Amino acid sequence: MAATIPRGIRVIDWKNADKSRSIRYRVRVERGDFVVDRSFSDLERAKLFLEDTKTPQGRLLIAQGRDRASLVVDEVERLAAEFIKEGRCTLSHAIDSYLRAYVNGKLESEVDKERVTAKAAKARLEFCKTVRVPYIKPGHVVPSGPLASLRQFAKGYDEKPIGDFYIDDLTEQETTEYINARLRAGKANSTIKRDIYALQSVVNKLRYTDNKAWKRLNGYNPFVQADKSKLKGGERRRRRIISDAEEEALLAELRKCRNPEMPMIFALAISTGMRRAELLGLRWSQVDLDRGVIHLNADQTKASEDRMVILLPEAREAFKAIPQVDDRVFHYKIEGFKTNFQRVLKRAGLTDIHMHDTRRSFISRVLKNITASPVAIADMVGARSVSNLERRTIDRIRQHEMIEAGAIKTEQELRWTVQHKDGQTTSRYANLAPERTE
Template structure:
């Protein structure tokens, strides 16, 4: 029989999408003298017991609320001074949100979605509890906590002047218990953004360094797996057969639009007729928040010309969330669950690079609407498979092209296809190629130059 849990703590178990089960300890405090009524979840029973013990002591409650004695006495002054003496991470997150997130327009579905995603990230950061290295022996003794017993504090309660790389390491370890490494990496980016702006909120903090920049990189090294995938010709054929048979033709049109223009899903769905010019699309709301131009080839221009807008202000009726839900379900049902919508954008970029040549990165970036040539080269060109025939090829081949490259990539050049083309070209030059091989060579060249 399992040991009885302390009063106020419950064990909760649920099954995740991958089939594994997760068990956490929930602390729900409903006392009138406790402000935070939201339940808190802990992976370790000791953490839950520690939290519950702190909630019963005045000093402990102050710690959990992130209200120190000095802050309480100077609360009125802090309001007048706009938080001049408040150094908690939660305060600076609020400052960052007020100045850089909540001030941005939130009128379109994409803008609202982006804002809500960021707010959700910061809420997670604030409410993640990690080991508190700063509680003294006397403070523990006063609260009846043994000196060797670890205590925990919400991230929002830490003083930004005290946060170091070791605390970021604790954060990473805690988050890796429940989410994927790529999610932790995004959260670290969000947290880093706050520290980069701290001196704009309090000029006395010029000596505060960004602890995110010095965390232990080994904690996330080799755990963030880049997705190396490109749609095969058979998958592409089956995909559009499925889409053509689907009752709502908008689904097929949105996918075709992305394949012809390399627009992102949200950019396709929110496309307006007024954005389409003679030979380019002028996007006003993008992932980066900056407007950009995407030039159209003849095939794309003809396709858009034949599109019938849903209304005068919008090509498609779908919402972003609605489309994503239906698209995933449709592909899963037809055995294409391994394909992501973003693969259509990858395919267009890959084909453009194959057709025009990766060495023409300035032109490709302008044509596809990349705001940064360097970013195009990092994400799509430097990551492609290159035969190691020179120094650059060897550096890329062995993974040392640049310490700054993100190692993400889109372009997955089929090295076997390239080798086959080279072999057949050699036979053609030597006049030893057969009729069937000539047909194969032509088919391969056409496939590589498709747009």
């Protein structure tokens, strides 16, 4: 059955340059000052063009050469046209280039920390490519102003994986929609922040992985411009500290493991404040029991800087109980230890404990028994930022002690109670003059 020709489209017998003949579809419109006359090789493009002539927005797009008929081309022609546009690349291509340059080579690393970090980075970025975000197809008007909230009802509204977008076509609107899509999926703010920062890094590294694409962006990074205001706050930081009773119960269960290294690793973690990866990658050549220190290399620490760990008496005793088989102190891989530790926690009925809680517990004990200096504690546990350590861990531990005591004894405790950032703010509220007597 022949296709119906709408009113306003005329079928013409067209003579081509090679003297062959073909059918074309002509659209001629005269509306006041608006006069247009175009012919098309296929009927669908002619219909789109005719529709655009009927609205003010469509006529504006025609005048700009951005009407739908001008943008709708054969898929093969489109791919060929995009291919020859120098410097264009999709986000998926940029992610693949980033993984090849910075991640894939570490997937088989003998250093546990490098291998686990690389696997996590690869999994995160591969997933990021698949997150579907809404957009308005080319040739359609993007709603703005009061109509922006009705974007999903606009003509040309569609969704596709963010990895399919050309990076120079991505705007802050699409990257913000990525955040919204992840929030709708119930992901934590911290998870989405890590996604955005990882994608920011992918685009920034284009200057090394695809310099032509980087030059085309002219320094613009759409993920930097994304609206991150929805990711502020709303999360409770973990404050868990392992009690003495829980430590004893957990050690008792760990001693039942066939591998005798399990209780030793936990005992050292809670007596040194070292991270799991730092302990599992430790070598005897780095341990100096005579001086009571451990020298960690830059590739073993989170901050990627050399660090010296001070061994307290209980940590020294724990090290002396470990047999020296070879240069490695422990022979567990991170993945294997993590799996076994979860099983032990389940058997002990302590599923709310994380291995990283040993670090917070160590800081708590140092505060109570040895020193109250944040600088000294930061040096012991290898915290890069003293202010962050004080704000996120030390202050919370002291707040807990204040609650237990049921009293406000210092000016710092008063500021925590009234939520003042510094003494200057508190001074504006203070009035220490004697009360007036009648």
